[in-house]
Amino acid sequence: MIRKAFVMEVYPDQHEEYEKRHNDIWPEMVKELKNHGAHNYSIFLDKETNQLFGYIEIEDEEKWKQMALTKINQKWWAFMEPVMKTNSDNSPVSKDLKEVFHLD
DSSP, X not given: OEEEEEEEEBOGGGHHHHHHHHHTXXXXXXXXXXXXXXXXXXXXXXXXXTEEEEEEEESOHHXXXXXXXXXXXXXXXXXXXXXXXXXXXXXXXXXXXXXXXXXX
16 A cells, blocks of 8 residues: 555634535545545644645555546535635645655
């Protein structure tokens, strides 16, 4: 598995809504994530900075990149756009983090 970590930002007044939308994640979105090799996906919120820390394990980088092109992912991005910082295509503004330590 390939471990990936990234940071994003939720709007200060949208913490609860962001969490609610993920608690009610669409089954077809979950299915597509798994179809694209996603495992152990977690998102954490720092309420003081509004930063979201994401962690995911994927099977293959190329397979994972294809997730962004799916209709359901595009729909999810549009759904999440009102609650977080996004790019012009509605994708979350996201910064990948470099792994510097790991312990099994």
